[in-house]
Amino acid sequence: MSDIDQVPGPENSSMEGENAPLYCICRKPDINCFMIGCDNCSEWFHGHCINITEKMAKAIREWYCMRCKVDEDPSLEIKYRSKKNREKETEPDRAEKQYSTPSTPDYKSERRRGSKVKRSVRMCGECEPCRRTEDCAQCDFCKDMKKFGGPNKIRQKCRFRQCEVRARHCYLSARRIWKESRRHKQKQKHKDRSRHSEKGDLRDSGGLRQCLGPSCVEAARPNSKYCSEDCGMKLAANRIYEILPQRIQQWQQSPCIAEEHGKKQLERIRREQQNARLRLTEMERRFHELEGIIAKAKQQAVQQDEEVNEGDSDDTDLQIFCVSCSHPINPKVALRHMERCYAKYESQTSFGSMYPTRIEGATRLFCDVYNPQSKTYCKRLQVLCPEHSRDPKVPVDEVCGCPLVKNVFELTGEYCRVSKRKCNKHYNWEKLRRAEVDLERVRVWYKLDELFEQERNVRTAMTNRAGLLALMLHQTIQHDPLTTDLRSNKDR
Template identity: 70%
Template sequence: MRREEAGNVQRPRKKQVGKTCQHFPGLQPMMSDTEEFLPLDPALKKQAVNVKKMEHMKKKVEQKKKKQQKQKLMAKRKQPEQMAAKDRAPLQQCLGPGCVYPTRPGSKYCSDNCGMKLAADRIYEILPQRIQQWKNSPCIAEEHGKKMLERIHREQQDTQTYLKDMERHFHELEAIILRGKQQAVYNNEEKSEDGRDSSHLKIFCVSCGHPTNMRVALRHMERCFAKFECKSSFGSLYPTCIEGTSRLFCDRYDPKSKRYCKRLQVLCPEHSKDPKVLDDEVCGCPLVHNVFELTDNFCHLPKRLCNHHYCWEKLRRAEVDLQRIRALQKLEELSVQEHKVRTAMMNRAGLVALMLHQTVQHDPLTSDLRSKVDS
């Protein structure tokens, strides 16, 4: 019994300060009850308090965000139910003729067919009266439009006649050029032309501005014009297609600019070159009397020596082609004007205009509503 009692007696444990446990090295040593806590720095105390406050504020903010998200979700769930309840409350009957169904949300009709039926009934009811009023009261703009159409038709006929004359003149010029080439060459006339003392006379070129001799002025100006003309380009995305006409535009396709050349085919210095003049080729220019009166005589000088009629064929052809192009442009402008006038006249008496506009005739005895100036 003594041994058991001795074993049950608890022996006081010695507290070790400054040493760690052998079996659990991670544990820190326990301090004795008798030891006193060391005083802390007030700055450290403030930092610890601030950290606790910040953590507390963060928790509050997170809780508020969660509450707001829950409220938004609940509001989204309630909105469709509220909208459905609101839409069901103000439902009305469809305005379509003979329709008894309720209207769609945000509309006056239950379907598109009901709206079309009501619009058709309105047109059938109102349109005949408006047409009768339109016929009874004359429209000044309608009369002006008819007069303008008559003027446009007259100008179109005149332009077409002028274009036919230019086409005839085009063929006549080709025949004259062919007759001139068939003439014989007279070298005797060369002496009379060269006998004129014009070697000291000079003229300034209109293109480059340099002084040139009178005898070779035309040749020099033509070459200068070709040089400056090649520097500029006149193109279009589409080729020209005009029925009944020939030899107007160059229409040569340029792969670099991806456009069609719109110079006159006769005068295009970039895509056409003058043919080489032979030694025995005659000038063949038709001679005139008093500037404008044509004669049956032709210039019989060799073409390479004739300085007065240089490139006369090309210039005459270009003049005729330019007049033809101007006539075609005028026809196009007249057609555009006619289209505008006809469109205005059709819209003036159209369905929408008759339904939206109305002329009030206060005096039933007066059919003409135009204001008249008292004499």
């Protein structure tokens, strides 16, 4: 006999489905009500189905159902306990009797609110939570208690005072019943599947289909149209030989506008590629020409006349602010200061790639210094990379050497002969000219790469347009062979 409640847990939802165990004369599952078990057949019955209340069951020591008393053993009689024996009943005997029968629905617990089961049945009294006497005041159950300022809605005792033995026993019982129900479902599915396959085999054996292969008289395999793969391949080849020649003839007779557009695109791409190659040749010529000018300028002698530096002798109190560090600086040294600040901040950032640069015929383009920590190659321009290249120290007798011009663009054939340390007008002119040429060369290489990709896409589209699959799916209907293609008529 037991008054049991449902055990909370993730397995509970699966146990209460259609495969839940059935009890009582009504053959229904447990519905969270009082139940009593037969001491002979171990079957459980709902109290309201057999007109026995919980209060009446407390006075019964042995109870037998009607089927056992009438059909199996008429000598069985219900035995009642006296009031003294009822009070002297020990708690281990009650727990043993409750969990001894294997058909008892152990996945229910006695922890429901208002349960009449004694505390000793719900607690083993030996584990550490059972011996604990004070609440932790930290768990969610303690915070719900009124003595800790909670609303008292959950009404559960402290999590650290809940019996581990009892909880483990309830969990294992629920797990066992869940496994049994799951095993029953799998067996049922296997039976349904085998029954369905037997029906399919009977249906197939009753009417065998002939293989669809050419000149084949054999029976087709189950769930197939052919007796073997060779028959399927032969049929597919015959269909291709029958359809493909006609489609090729239709393709050749009717002009393809997309093919003509593709040829025009290829011609345009080739022209642009030729122009880009000519531009690259021109930039290479400018590169070598610039190197010659720089070498010739370095051969000039430094002029020590005071007239050369008359623009630098103006004493002004003007100040400008650096765009990088915002410090006030003199206009005479502004370019040098800003260049140093920019190089300092720029060297803190890396621009890398996993692959080195491989361009045939290119001289001094990218830095390509390998960084073993990040496993990348630097992709800055070599002449402008502040991280891996530093400007050499300028000697005292080195000349500036910047080519002088008139009307901005016309070269005069003369060079700036001021000392490079004192010339603020042409600061770092070699680096800037080299960077200008290198940057233009990079733009042309990127343009060539883009043109190669366009050419590859156009060629792929033209090849696939007349492929086997495209011709099999293509169909052109020409109603009048003498009619010209209206798409080529310029008047429309």
